[in-house]
Amino acid sequence: MPTVITFDEATKTIPKDGKCHLLLGNGFSIALKPDIFSYDSLYKNADFSKVPHVPKVFGALGTQDFETVIRQLQDAAIILGVYDPKLATLANKLKQDAGAIKDALVSAVAKRHPDRPYDISKEQYAACRAFLHRFNRIFTLNYDVLLYWTLMQRELDPPGLDADDGFRHPEQNPDLPYVSWQQANSATVHYLHGALHLFDQGSEVIKYTWSKTDVAIVDQIRQALDENKYPLFVAEGTSSSKVTRILHSGYLHKALRSFEACCASKATKIVVFGHSEPVPEICTGR
Secondary structure (H helix, E strand, O other): OOOOOOHHHHHHOOOOOOEEEEEEOHHHHHHHOHHHHOHHHHHHOOOOOOOOOHHHHHHHHOOOOHHHHHHHHHHHHHHHHHHOHHHHHHHHHHHHHHHHHHHHHHHHHHHHOOOOHHHOOHHHHHHHHHHHOOOOEEEEOOOOOHHHHHHHOOOOOOOOOOOOOOEEOOOOOOOOOOEEEOOOOOOOEEEOOEOOOEEEOOOOEEEOOOOOOOOOHHHHHHHHHHOOOOOOEOOOOOHHHHHHHHHOOHHHHHHHHHHHHHHHOOOEEEEEEOOOOOHHHHHHOO
């Protein structure tokens, strides 16, 4: 494990004229709402009614970490195929259960998510913006919209927080009730594992916004889930399956390439907040 230093210690190593980027993990969200975004809270609010045996799997593994259980099921499916090809039906069942747990995680995050931006105080937003303002690019592994809400509080200090996520009004039809990802734009905010408000529609990746519909983003997300439409999410259990998922999405692949470029440059620094894995593993998928 890498040596963990304080934020003040980290900032002292950054040249004033150098570039510094930020990687956010789930600790960023837990710091604001530990009663919502910790894995035990999400587990307690997950709907496993379609796979009622799954809680026993969590219990047998002694964890409430969704990705750990997904990884174990995916690995078990691979191992079964090696030991006995006749167990293909059981292996497929394990893969299906892994997918059901992923969907349950998405739904739990959406169900437990704060309903409105004003559920967070201006003081909390301002403190968060002061922290984010230090960085050139922001990469996040989180699914929630807390970062998005914070970046939208443009009337708060500090002003001039660069927050371009690369999404724009669709060029062919600007009146559509969403914005779409434009690959040519140079984004400074990247959702490495997708997010609740991002949806892959096949021909384009779209982002739900309040300004286009006058409907709260969280309400739009919950309505989409009710219609069995799931957001762009990377919750696969293994590194290899995560990479496979990412490489099949133009948006996610470009975000990963941007992060890898930042990691590879000796002229830049990466500050990791709220994530336990070493940065090289996140960069390479190993």
